[in-house]
Amino acid sequence: MEHANHWQLVNQRLMARILAECSYEGLITPQNKGQDRFELDTGEHRYQFQARRTPWDFLWIRPQTLLRNGFPSSDAIQLVLDCRQAFAMGDITLGNFIEELNNTLAGDLLRQRALAGRTAAQLLDLPPVRLETLLDGHPKVLANRGRLGWGMDDLHRYSPEASQPVSLHWLAAHRATGLRVYGQPAPEQCLTTDDREELAPYLQSRDWQLVPVHPWQWQHHIQPQYAAMLEGGNLVDLGPRGHHYLPQQSIRTLSDLDAPGACDLKLSLTILNTSCYRGIPPEPMALAPELSAWLATTASTDPLLAATGLTVQRELGGVHLPHPHQQQVAGTPYRYREMLGAVWRESLAGKSAEGEQAWIFAMLMQTDADGTPLVAEMIRRSGWSVERWLTRLFDRVTIPLYHLLCRYGVGLVAHGQNLGVIFRQWQPERVVVKDFHGDLRLVEGDHPMQAGMPDSLAGALPRLPAAHLFHDLYTGHLVTGLRFLSPLLEDYLGYPERDFYRLLHDRIVQYQKAYPDLAHQFRTFDLFRPVMERVCLNRVRFRIGYGDDAARPTPTLGPELPNPLHPTNHQTLETCDE
Template sequence: MTTESLWRHTNQRLMAKIIAESNYEGCLAPRQTDDQGWELTLGGHVYRFRARRTVWDFLRIEPHSLTRDGEPADSAAQLVVDAQASLGLTDIVLANFLEELQNTLAGDRIQQKRLSALSAGDLLELPAAEQEGLLDGHPKALANRGRMGWGQADLLAYSPEGGNRFRLRWLAVDPALTGTHVGTAPLDQCLTDSERNAIQKELGERRDWPLVPVHPWQWDHRLQAQYAEPLARGQLVDLGVRGHWYRPQQSLRTLSNDAAPEHCDLKLALTILNTSCYRGIPAEPIAQGPALSQWLWEQSRQDPELHRTGLEVQRELAGCHVPHPQQSQVDGAPYRYHEMLGAVWRESMASKAREDERTMLMATLMQCDGQGRSLIAALIRRSGLAPEIWLTRLFDCVTLPIYHLLCAYGIGLVAHGQNLGLILRDNAPERVTIKDFHGDLRCVDQPIPEAAGMPTSLLDSLKRLPPEYLVHDLITGHFVTTLRFISPLLEDDLGFHERHFYGLLAERIRAYQADHPELADRFDRFPLLRPTLERVCINRVRFRIGYEDHAERPLPELGEPLSNPLRQPLPTGETP
């Protein structure tokens, strides 16, 4: 693929995403001109394209069909400039958004160039950590590779699509400076024996000080200057670059051990703006992370439904947060200044797989190869199973345990494609892994968790929300952000109609409900089969609040209600 053709290809893919998601969120309103023809007037210019509307009221656009005023359209940035008034962007917000888009295109070009040489089969043969570096990332966020603060060298060195690995810097922290330190960090999974011995010798009387790994970018661009005072006073001891090599996951700040994927993952502070917020390590969730994930793990072993479906919990083993000496005294400071230095040690997805199993992110099922062939279709073909049987296994081991956590325990997870791991045997779904309980786990503001035995110490640390809010986590995180992008691929590649897909899912939910009559009142409190669903909009928030600093992380908005695909009729003559 030439430089020019790669530029055109990545721009057209992003343009299709911008139009489709902005239409889904109610910001842009294309007009249908014929069976698959659409027209959109923006800033006095006419865009035309081919698309079909899915069961989620979402336009699946053919990127290479896009034209602007009758000529091939290949500039995502110009599209956004043309759409400024329709999107309600001020000049300041538009300029910042254009920077995010250009950064996204830079990452997309690297990813698409690597993908162009790989078939779906090639991608499925890759180890999970390498496979993850070739995924598209969050499908809802328009500038999902925005990475504000990174240059091209950073992109190549530290992004998942860059395909490179790196080692970490280590600091020893005076306990008097450490704000939160919980659990026992498995340092033997991060540092060699000789390195740990050398550190102990170097620290001498300070050998009991907590050790914190640091992302090399964070060290260069944030910590050396912002934590200069504790470094100068000896409250932070720089131990240099040591330990194992790591690869970045899609979330950027979470890293996989390259040589030993079964060893723990590391989640480190990375103060760059990416998608919706700065990717730091907040102090509040760290304190209860190990205890909360241990309690969830225990329920996964004791609860008959969770045990039957094989839910796996990637437990948080330890965590450490080091507040800034002065910023911590400013309560209303932008949240990024409170999250600059910290780490979480978490069990890896690979550690949950048995010898005859393999793992991949749920997001892998949304991915296509360089020729547009979907990986989920390739998996189903390899399994030898009919699509109905394969999908039944997927829904039973992924959707149902998450729904059960909500109904039986009042726990909501933001279960998007990067937070769920899929364990497969013979290319078919076997179990699901859940992770990331730092702000992505909430519980209902009713006595359901208490009745389920959740300790008060854990309950007090969690955000509690009404049922109608908590069910959004399942609908938006799993249905809208993940399944919405999987079901069209099966219709395109296997001829498996979307309505058949959701009819089958509805059948599995009804079967679960029939098996658990004791939870009947919970099904009413957390209704999944109601006629309409809430339409959660994340890009509109960025358009509205812009890029100014805020003391709190931003929250999504709601758009027009959606017709629930789980309630829509099947194609004529078909049954689930």
């Protein structure tokens, strides 16, 4: 069924996300009025809706039931205005946030129109690179398509939901520019045969490096900000050339359309989206190639990681060209330090064999235009029961990530866009990890992870207290991924969420029994604590606003979170407030 009013639908879904996430973060407190009926009193207005409270102290809302003062409502911006006192935003921040939300609605509208008429089964039959363009954004970020700096032409040319091929702009940078090169950049993988022949003098020279640039970045930032280098001849404009690419959900990372399975490209894109400007900082780039190679070797030699098939999308190399004037300003906004950079990374498609399917984890949280989850169709095609399928998913995804944390003290920010999952016959086969460019950290102190890790890495990687590193897994994977997967299985396949988390609890216990030598680490990274820290992203934006800063923003904490993995929390779950 094609929805006649896509605008109404995307507004209702955004309203549901605003109510659910702001309630989850402790900013608002809708009251249960009996059974599945909830009400939020904003002072001047009342919002009513139907929902159930999940094990995460999270409201799973039915968007089509939303009422404002007793009448159907589909105005997400007005909801924010009605809640402005609870959100405690100043007018300057609120005005910017409204712009982000309108941009998000524009992207959602384009995506919804592309989804219209396609069933879950039809979506699963799309090539993974095409399906990824139709996925939702980060589910817990309200303005997850905010993209400040883009207009409508940019949305229709460069966004994932537009699904349009992108031609890159290329530069040749001389070493005299201050260019930094890390690992083994692979520009030749991105170029046609004619390009390689024409650009051979640059490709074969030790003094020059080819640098790909996103066409939007070239137009809006590189041409004016690097004009001195371009005019001086140390930075040469080679024009649009090379393969065609398709934006992934992260926008600045691109998949090669002309050579499927070839490396992905991650490019600087100075737009504010979700939590920060999407440039590429140079510091982690220096470690990423060696780090991902070490992790790939570790995955192949560690008995559990090898048995479960944990796979690494290695970062092959990168380039960064600092701005000659901005780098002389110690406290300049971080976006000016990250304007021109590129990372070459192995692709997810290149990690799957014949007969396998590879998707990012976020696909498991996706529904079709009518709300039917893709994961429900996937489980049906697998021929397995829900419990058997989930057992394999936990054993091949969650347990390897937990083992990596406990055995090696390595934390990955494991949200739905950073994890890939490879399937065989629609059954989970192995997890694929990526994004070592700033998203991999080590635990403080002495830890077994030193075994086999080069001193150059162990001494240079960011170190965090165990309590912080723990949330790369808990908040990154469980809260940001499983929190949105488990209610879909209850609603559409009748598999209760309490059984979902009881099963995950049991799989973790089985893993822990098999590794008694890690008992101390299991206590350090305790997945079974009765309450957890509630890490919040939207609170941060409301608090810090939109002003420039020398450092990227960091999350903040909300009220304590009851842990669904603690036995007393998953044995009996109520669907309404006490």
